[in-house]
Amino acid sequence: MNWTQRSHALTFGFPVPHAEKVPEGYRVTWTGCRVMGILNATPDSFSDGGRHLGLDAALATARQxxxxxVFMLDIGGESTRPGSEPVDAATELDRVLPLIRALKGENALLSVDTMKPEVAAEALKAGAHLVNDVTGLRDPEMVRVCAESGAAACIMHMQGEPRTMQQQPTYSDVVGEVHSFLRGRAAEVKAAGVPSVLLDPGIGFGKTLEHNLALLRAVGDLTCGPDPVLMAASRKKTIDLIADVPKAADRDPGSFALHLHSARQGAALVRLHAAGEMVQALKVEAALAGSSR
Structure with a gap:
């Protein structure tokens, strides 16, 4: 099937923008590949740290x-770049809650990018719809928060944790291990009551260049399953290693290439810093594929 005609869906236990009421709750459906925009309300993210610490600047970018x-906004208050130090929940909440509350009426799907159940719970109360957890919902409390609130969740694969994940990551079969983890976790958290999930193979999270390339080449295998797939490789070190681009902010061309490839392989969502530009790129790619979307 042409990637532009592939149908994807997320189900929620509460009303969300663009959803229709179904027996299971509220379902958002789309065809082809859509864009999740990155909104880092942090001082130290690897590419745009500090840019969106001020509420006005963050809101202006979000509205653009x-x-x-852009289909969904992913709001984060803690950097997960390699070697990053954790922040406490109070600091993270101070960064993300004002932005979520201000965007609640913007008719956009809102994701909170957090590893902490207490942050996820407060963000959902403030108006977020989806929890994007780089630890893959390994904490049972995060599963409970999503299930009891009716929030969808993004399950990402990461070997180790941000401070140490790039210290000699090792796999026997990176594609088999990552895909097995994602599919297994998806079945477990849905059985525990989480209404729907996105799967993210975690490019750059405890992987070498060779691991990342193998996973990118195998996107089509992961998208054959029942759960929509999110690809998130925006401005990552992989692009520097391939194309010699040491400054993260200069890696948007490589980011577009990686995510257009993922879209053609059936990815439902792609997550980028240059999100509006990616929307344009996908429209052109869809037209070349014979779609009028």
């Missing part, structure tokens, strides 16, 4: 993304 056709 929505106007450009």
């Amino acid at each position: 993304m929505v106007a450009a056709g």
Whole structure:
């Protein structure tokens, strides 16, 4: 099937923008590949740290993304770059809650990018719809928060944790191990009451260049399953290692290439810093594929 015609869906236990009421709750459906825009309310993210610490600047960027056709905004208050130090829940909440509350009426799907159940719970109360957890919902409390609130969740694969994940990551079969983990976790958390999930293979999270390339080449295998797939490789070190681009902010061309490839392989969502530009790239790619979307 042409990637532009593939149908994807997420189900929630509460009303969300663009959803229809179904017996299971509220379902958002789309065809082809859509864009999740990155909104880092942190001082130390690897590519845009500090840019969106001020509420006005963050809101302006968010509204530009929505106007450009970005499908979902991913709001984070703690950096997960390699070697990053954790922050406490209070600091993270101070960064993300004002932004979530301000965007609640913008008719956009809102994701909170957090590893902490207490942050996820407060963000959902404030108006977030989805929890993007780089630890893959390994904490039973995070599963409980999502299940009891009716929030969808993104399950990501990471070997280790941010401070140490790039210290000699090792796999016998990276594609088999990562895909097995994601599918297994998806079945477990849905059985525990989480209404729906996204799967993210975690490019750059405890992987070498060779691991990342293997996973990118195998996107089509992961998208054959029942759960929509999110690919998130925006401005990552992989692009520098391939194309010699040491400054993260200069890696958007490589980011577009990686995510257009993922879209053609059936990815439902791609997560980028240059989100509005990616919407444009996908429209052109869809037209070349014979779609009028």
